[in-house]
Amino acid sequence: xxxxxxxxxxxxxxxxxxxxxxxxxxxxxxxxxxxxxxxxxxxxxxxxxxxxxxxxxxxxxxxxxxxxxxxxxxxxxxxxxxxxxxxxxxxxxxxxxxxxxxxxxxxxxxxxxxxxxxxxxxxxxxxxxxxxxxxxxxxxxxxxxxxxxxxxxxxxxxxxxxxxxx
Numbered sequence: 721x722x723x724x725x726x727x728x729x730x731x732x733x734x735x736x737x738x739x740x741x742x743x744x745x746x747x748x749x750x751x752x753x754x755x756x757x758x759x760x761x762x763x764x765x766x767x768x769x770x771x772x773x774x775x776x777x778x779x780x781x782x783x784x785x786x787x788x789x790x791x792x793x794x795x796x797x798x799x800x801x802x803x804x805x806x807x808x809x810x811x812x813x814x815x816x817x818x819x820x821x822x823x824x825x826x827x828x829x830x831x832x833x834x835x836x837x838x839x840x841x842x843x844x845x846x847x848x849x850x851x852x853x854x855x856x857x858x859x860x861x862x863x864x865x866x867x868x869x870x871x872x873x874x875x876x877x878x879x880x881x882x883x884x885x886x
Contacts, residue, residue: 721755721757721876721880724750725750725752726750726751726752726754727749727750728747728748728749728750729747729748729749729750730745730746730747731744731745731746731747731748731758731769732744732745733745733760733767733769735764743760743764743767744760744767744768744769746769748769748771752883753882753883754773754882755773755774755875755876755877755880755882756771756772756773756774756876757771757772757774757855757873757875757876758770758771758772759771759772759791759857759859761791761793761814761859762793763793763861766793770791770814772789772816772855774853774855774875774876774877775819775853775875775877776877776882777819777853777877780851780852780853780877780878781850781851782850782851783821783822783823783824783850783851784821784822784823784824784848784849784850784851784852784853784854785819785820785821785822785852785853785854786819786820786822786848786853786854786855786856786872787816787817787818787819787820787854787855787856788800788807788808788811788816788817788820788855788856788858789814789815789816789817789855789856789857789858790811790812790813790814790815790816790858791813791814791857791858791859792813792858792859792860792861792862792868793813793861794861794862794863794864795813795833795840795858795861795862795868796833796834796835796862797809797810797811797812797833797834797835798810798811798831798832798833798834798840798858799811799831799832799833799834799837800829800830800831800856801828801829801830801831801832802820802822802827802828802829803827803828804828804830807820809834810834811834811858816855819853822848823848824848824849824850825847825848826845826846826847827846827847827848828842828843828844828845828846829841829842829843829846829856829870830842830843831858831868831870833862840862840868841858841868841869841870843870843872846872851878852874852878853874853875853877853878854872854873854874854875854878855872855873855875856870856871856872857870857871857872857873858870859871
Protein backbone atom coordinates (compact mmCIF):
# COMPACT_ATOMS: atom_id res chain seq x y z
CA UNK A 721 0.00 0.00 0.00
CA UNK A 722 1.12 3.52 -0.71
CA UNK A 723 -0.29 6.66 0.88
CA UNK A 724 -2.13 8.87 -1.58
CA UNK A 725 -4.30 11.93 -1.19
CA UNK A 726 -7.76 11.90 -2.71
CA UNK A 727 -7.78 12.86 -6.35
CA UNK A 728 -7.29 11.53 -9.86
CA UNK A 729 -4.21 9.45 -10.66
CA UNK A 730 -2.75 8.15 -13.89
CA UNK A 731 -1.74 4.47 -13.61
CA UNK A 732 0.55 2.93 -16.20
CA UNK A 733 1.31 -0.80 -16.36
CA UNK A 734 4.29 -2.33 -18.14
CA UNK A 735 5.60 -5.90 -18.37
CA UNK A 736 8.17 -6.68 -15.66
CA UNK A 737 11.59 -5.38 -16.70
CA UNK A 738 10.21 -3.57 -19.76
CA UNK A 739 9.52 0.18 -19.56
CA UNK A 740 8.78 0.75 -23.24
CA UNK A 741 5.83 -1.55 -24.11
CA UNK A 742 2.96 -0.09 -22.12
CA UNK A 743 0.13 -2.54 -21.41
CA UNK A 744 -2.30 -0.08 -19.83
CA UNK A 745 -2.64 3.66 -19.21
CA UNK A 746 -5.70 4.52 -17.13
CA UNK A 747 -6.94 7.23 -14.77
CA UNK A 748 -8.43 6.33 -11.40
CA UNK A 749 -10.14 8.49 -8.79
CA UNK A 750 -9.58 8.05 -5.07
CA UNK A 751 -11.76 9.42 -2.30
CA UNK A 752 -10.69 10.75 1.10
CA UNK A 753 -10.31 8.32 4.02
CA UNK A 754 -10.61 5.19 1.88
CA UNK A 755 -8.19 2.31 1.37
CA UNK A 756 -7.93 0.65 -2.02
CA UNK A 757 -6.32 -2.45 -3.49
CA UNK A 758 -5.62 -2.27 -7.23
CA UNK A 759 -5.03 -5.43 -9.28
CA UNK A 760 -3.83 -5.78 -12.85
CA UNK A 761 -6.20 -8.36 -14.33
CA UNK A 762 -6.93 -10.13 -17.60
CA UNK A 763 -4.30 -11.51 -19.93
CA UNK A 764 -1.12 -10.01 -21.36
CA UNK A 765 -3.06 -9.10 -24.51
CA UNK A 766 -5.95 -7.54 -22.60
CA UNK A 767 -4.77 -5.96 -19.33
CA UNK A 768 -7.24 -4.05 -17.17
CA UNK A 769 -7.11 -2.53 -13.70
CA UNK A 770 -9.64 -3.52 -11.07
CA UNK A 771 -9.84 -1.40 -7.91
CA UNK A 772 -11.30 -2.77 -4.67
CA UNK A 773 -12.17 -0.75 -1.60
CA UNK A 774 -10.91 -2.37 1.59
CA UNK A 775 -13.62 -2.00 4.23
CA UNK A 776 -13.46 -1.48 7.98
CA UNK A 777 -15.74 -3.83 9.89
CA UNK A 778 -17.28 -2.94 13.26
CA UNK A 779 -16.29 -6.05 15.20
CA UNK A 780 -13.12 -6.98 13.29
CA UNK A 781 -11.02 -6.87 16.48
CA UNK A 782 -12.73 -9.99 17.82
CA UNK A 783 -13.26 -11.86 14.55
CA UNK A 784 -11.50 -12.76 11.30
CA UNK A 785 -13.17 -11.76 8.04
CA UNK A 786 -12.61 -12.86 4.45
CA UNK A 787 -14.12 -11.97 1.12
CA UNK A 788 -13.52 -13.69 -2.21
CA UNK A 789 -12.73 -12.25 -5.66
CA UNK A 790 -12.63 -14.19 -8.93
CA UNK A 791 -9.90 -12.62 -11.06
CA UNK A 792 -9.37 -15.66 -13.30
CA UNK A 793 -10.40 -14.42 -16.77
CA UNK A 794 -11.08 -17.85 -18.30
CA UNK A 795 -12.76 -19.46 -15.32
CA UNK A 796 -16.36 -20.53 -15.21
CA UNK A 797 -18.15 -19.67 -12.00
CA UNK A 798 -16.30 -20.90 -8.92
CA UNK A 799 -17.65 -22.63 -5.83
CA UNK A 800 -15.66 -22.01 -2.64
CA UNK A 801 -15.55 -24.26 0.41
CA UNK A 802 -14.07 -23.52 3.83
CA UNK A 803 -13.49 -26.65 5.92
CA UNK A 804 -15.64 -28.59 3.41
CA UNK A 805 -18.61 -26.24 3.95
CA UNK A 806 -19.81 -24.37 0.85
CA UNK A 807 -19.58 -20.61 1.45
CA UNK A 808 -19.77 -19.20 -2.11
CA UNK A 809 -21.59 -20.57 -5.17
CA UNK A 810 -20.88 -19.71 -8.80
CA UNK A 811 -18.55 -16.74 -8.23
CA UNK A 812 -18.17 -15.19 -11.69
CA UNK A 813 -15.16 -13.40 -13.18
CA UNK A 814 -14.73 -9.96 -11.56
CA UNK A 815 -17.33 -10.75 -8.91
CA UNK A 816 -16.42 -9.98 -5.29
CA UNK A 817 -18.36 -11.27 -2.31
CA UNK A 818 -19.24 -9.51 0.91
CA UNK A 819 -17.04 -10.29 3.90
CA UNK A 820 -17.65 -13.60 5.67
CA UNK A 821 -17.01 -13.92 9.40
CA UNK A 822 -14.68 -16.87 10.12
CA UNK A 823 -13.15 -18.24 13.30
CA UNK A 824 -9.47 -17.71 13.85
CA UNK A 825 -7.16 -20.68 13.41
CA UNK A 826 -6.28 -23.10 10.63
CA UNK A 827 -8.76 -23.74 7.81
CA UNK A 828 -8.86 -25.60 4.51
CA UNK A 829 -10.04 -23.76 1.39
CA UNK A 830 -11.12 -25.62 -1.73
CA UNK A 831 -12.21 -24.01 -4.97
CA UNK A 832 -14.14 -25.93 -7.62
CA UNK A 833 -15.47 -25.09 -11.06
CA UNK A 834 -19.22 -24.54 -10.74
CA UNK A 835 -19.90 -26.17 -14.12
CA UNK A 836 -18.36 -29.60 -13.40
CA UNK A 837 -17.18 -29.59 -9.73
CA UNK A 838 -13.53 -30.09 -10.75
CA UNK A 839 -11.24 -28.88 -7.96
CA UNK A 840 -8.91 -26.15 -9.24
CA UNK A 841 -7.44 -24.90 -5.94
CA UNK A 842 -6.72 -26.59 -2.63
CA UNK A 843 -5.24 -24.57 0.23
CA UNK A 844 -4.99 -26.95 3.21
CA UNK A 845 -3.25 -24.68 5.73
CA UNK A 846 -4.93 -21.30 5.63
CA UNK A 847 -4.37 -19.58 8.99
CA UNK A 848 -6.65 -16.70 9.96
CA UNK A 849 -6.32 -14.47 12.99
CA UNK A 850 -8.93 -12.46 14.84
CA UNK A 851 -8.55 -8.75 14.24
CA UNK A 852 -7.60 -9.19 10.59
CA UNK A 853 -9.52 -8.76 7.35
CA UNK A 854 -8.52 -10.78 4.26
CA UNK A 855 -9.42 -11.05 0.59
CA UNK A 856 -8.91 -14.31 -1.31
CA UNK A 857 -8.06 -13.48 -4.91
CA UNK A 858 -8.41 -16.33 -7.43
CA UNK A 859 -5.84 -15.42 -10.12
CA UNK A 860 -4.31 -17.14 -13.14
CA UNK A 861 -5.94 -19.36 -15.72
CA UNK A 862 -8.07 -22.48 -15.39
CA UNK A 863 -7.10 -23.58 -18.93
CA UNK A 864 -3.56 -22.34 -19.39
CA UNK A 865 -0.60 -20.66 -17.79
CA UNK A 866 -0.06 -19.14 -15.37
CA UNK A 867 -2.16 -21.76 -13.56
CA UNK A 868 -4.98 -20.64 -11.29
CA UNK A 869 -3.97 -20.06 -7.68
CA UNK A 870 -5.22 -18.19 -4.63
CA UNK A 871 -3.55 -15.15 -3.12
CA UNK A 872 -4.67 -14.20 0.40
CA UNK A 873 -3.18 -10.87 1.51
CA UNK A 874 -4.35 -8.86 4.47
CA UNK A 875 -6.66 -6.04 3.47
CA UNK A 876 -5.14 -2.63 4.19
CA UNK A 877 -7.98 -1.95 6.61
CA UNK A 878 -6.39 -4.54 8.94
CA UNK A 879 -3.52 -2.19 9.74
CA UNK A 880 -4.00 1.23 8.09
CA UNK A 881 -6.05 3.84 9.94
CA UNK A 882 -7.94 6.66 8.22
CA UNK A 883 -9.43 9.88 9.59
CA UNK A 884 -13.03 8.65 9.47
CA UNK A 885 -12.29 5.46 11.42
CA UNK A 886 -13.10 5.62 15.14
